[in-house]
Amino acid sequence: MTMSKTLIRGAKVLGGDVQDVLIDGGTIAEVGTGLSAEGATVIEADGQILLPGLVDLHTHLREPGREDSETVLTGTRAAASGGYTAVFAMANTHPVADTAGVVEQVYRLGKESGYCDVQPIGAVTVGLEGKKLAELGAMHDSAAGVTVFSDDGKCVDDAVIMRRALEYVKAFGGVVAQHAQEPRLTEGAQMNEGVVSAELGLGGWPAVAEESIIARDVLLAEHVGSRVHICHLSTAGSVEIVRWAKSRGIDVTAEVTPHHLLLTDELVRSYNPVYKVNPPLRTEKDVLALREALADGTIDIVATDHAPHPHEDKDCEWAAAAMGMVGLETALSVVQRTMVETGLLDWAGVADRMSFAPARIGRAQGHGRPVSAGEPANLTLVDPAYRGVVDPADFASRSRNTPYEGRELPGRVTHTFLRGRATVVDGKLA
């Protein structure tokens, strides 16, 4: 890394006052007005928004095992394009990231990519099978330093296993991130259970299958004095349970995906599998409750659940299609549309929900830090006035399964800095 200087001139830091930010090497050297540009590359921000580099607590990078849909390299390039400087890589790879060996491999691939930091998530149970605890301590003690554990894609549905996992990771400050899905209630589930599923004749995924697990897990967390994180919370009922848990002082955090903030199950009427995702798209009422909850802090963070799939896994009938959507490159735009433009959140709030809070939950070192002198220069510059139509052909991700194709979304990441080095310049990967 060349220890060069960069001056970002005239940026609204966290959407506030217009300031200059001088980056020297990997660090923010100075924040102020009228800073000297001597010896520095100058970026005229022209009132664009400067945020701390975004942190995604829920990314599927697919490597090892499904390199046809994404690799650590393509996934981190997509992340940088979307303004991210750190991503947490989910454990449901092939082989599963349930040993120190696999998490170290993913960690090393992230280091080599250079586009954003990759923090592997370890599986809670061996093979994601929900039966036997994986070597959580060994993964934590490995070079990857795993602190977040999840069987995501599958729910840790056995109450005893979940209780033990919650207790066990306390020894090293870990957290279990639960994919809340009661398996028996969701056998054959294809979409949200309700008015639309009744008409379309697609198997229902009832809200109660998510809510009952969340209710159980917050009570377990309270009982054993652990913290628990809820992945991709998707229903109004889940919001109420988490709100209640927080009011009791239970150490629970929760995430919402961009797509659950914007899209509803009405889209499934097209039978287009690009809208097939788990948990499924819910109703308008749920969408509004999720936005409210993200605004008032009941939901702590936005996480993408970026889930790349090859074209053929979506170019088929609904029942045969894979679940999931890519999200890294559209997340900030969707949050701007659903939260900022609706007046629910200001840019400082966006910085909190997409950088400070996820870094705190995942214990990501050097990320989610204030934009001030002496801090690591992990930064994202956003042009909120930009309007563009989503074209998947522009994606850096290897996969194209976006539900936003052809939609106009606001905002664009113009620059991303990872420890002072530009990974994105003028909207293009560096």
Next chain:
Amino acid sequence: MMRHLISAADLTRDDAVQILDTAEEMARVADRPIKKLPTLRGRTICNLFFEDSTRTRISFEAAEKRLSADVINFAAKGSSVSKGESLKDTAQTLEAMGVDAVVIRHSASGAPYRLATSGWIDAPVINAGDGTHQHPTQALLDAFTMRRRLVGRDAGLGQDLAGKRITLVGDVLHSRVARSNVDLLHTLGAEVTLVAPPTLVPVGVETWPCDVSYDLDGVLPKSDAVMMLRVQRERMNAAFFPTEREYSRRYGLDGERMAKMPEHAIVMHPGPMVRGMEITAEVADSDRCTVVEQVANGVSIRMAVLYLLLGGNDSDSATPARTEESK
């Protein structure tokens, strides 16, 4: 007329009445010594069956042959279909072969809609039953049967089913027949009541244009037609109901229950019937039961649908209304 027939909900009242009237014309063809019309001569129709259904396939095939179409039967059950890609591959193969229409049966809800809208194929698509979604020609043949019996074969021409009280009994949750019938019967002005154990009624049914009751005996005296839906015995293994015997006792139709229906009321069943469980042999074999008629009417309805979707834009096609017998 529309280009495809995917869902009964897509039909307007006038579309539906036109199909029923055309089916009456087609039924006359069946009464002639030579049961063939030249309408679709030189046109190729593929019956694309990803799910076994000999009855429905034979019905479509008979309809196609009576209209002089060339018929390709493609049964794709099993191995290759487990991967969804084969629907697209098969569609593109048929497109390359210049097929003029595709009749599709598929175990996945929405597969015909996908086929019609994905750009994989240009030809009209006719849904012959998809998953637990729709089976529009079944609903049309049921409506045709009801109109003949409750309004009259000649008196019914141009008419809908306004004010008729239709009761559907059984496994609504897993039934494409129920969904199609609710949509079409509502469009035709009938009053529909669904009767089932609450476990077999879908969450979200409240927006359907019908009533829901759990009390068969209360509904029977107010029914002009009672349609018994097929109930698979295996459902009791998933706790939808406790035993076959209890199901029969609460929701089965036997002679005693049939006597509670008005004198003119008919009993219908989409077939194949499970005698003993949802319907007793006494009821199934009575002259109020229209099961055999429904089969015959199915051919007429499918001829009408094929004729209207494919024949209408063909200048030299023979219109059945202009044949000797029907003048």
